[in-house]
Amino acid sequence: MDFLKKIFGKEGNAAVTPDEPTEPIVPVPIPPLINLLFDLEKKKGVPLTETEVIEIRDGAVCMTMRISMREQLAAQRGYADIDLENPWPEWQIVHLTMEDRLND
Numbered sequence: 001m002d003f004l005k006k007i008f009g010k011e012g013n014a015a016v017t018p019d020e021p022t023e024p025i026v027p028v029p030i031p032p033l034i035n036l037l038f039d040l041e042k043k044k045g046v047p048l049t050e051t052e053v054i055e056i057r058d059g060a061v062c063m064t065m066r067i068s069m070r071e072q073l074a075a076q077r078g079y080a081d082i083d084l085e086n087p088w089p090e091w092q093i094v095h096l097t098m099e100d101r102l103n104d
Contacts, residue, residue, distance in 0.1 A: 027062035028070050032081040036060060037091055038098075047095070050088045057087045 029036065036056055041048045048056070065073075074080045082090040 023066045023068060025064045025066055026070060027084060028065050028073065029057075029060040029062050029081065029084070032077070033057060033060055033084065033087065034079070034082050034091075034094060037082070041095075048091070053088050053091050057084060 040056060
């Protein structure tokens with residue numbers, strides 16, 4: 001039992017009991033979707049289309065993690081990734097922001 005307590009922080013089964021709050025688990029692209037989009041657009045040489053952004057999002061390798069872990073990961077790298085539910089509008093904002101920075 002000491003072994004389980006060391007691993008899970010409590011004795012026995014590590015499953016969450018009904019009284020404990022649960023934190024949602026979400027898919028997180030690895031590498032970040034924003035990096036994939038920038039890299040593929042650079043290779044293409046012209047802006048990505050909405051269809052391409054959706055296809056890249058759909059084909060991205062993801063791992064699942066708790067939301068708090070996703071936020072810690074974003075804080076460590078210094079930026080949040082694009083929302084998987086709204087990749088096209090968010091890509092447009094990020095893309096315009098980066099163009100403005102590159103042109104300054």
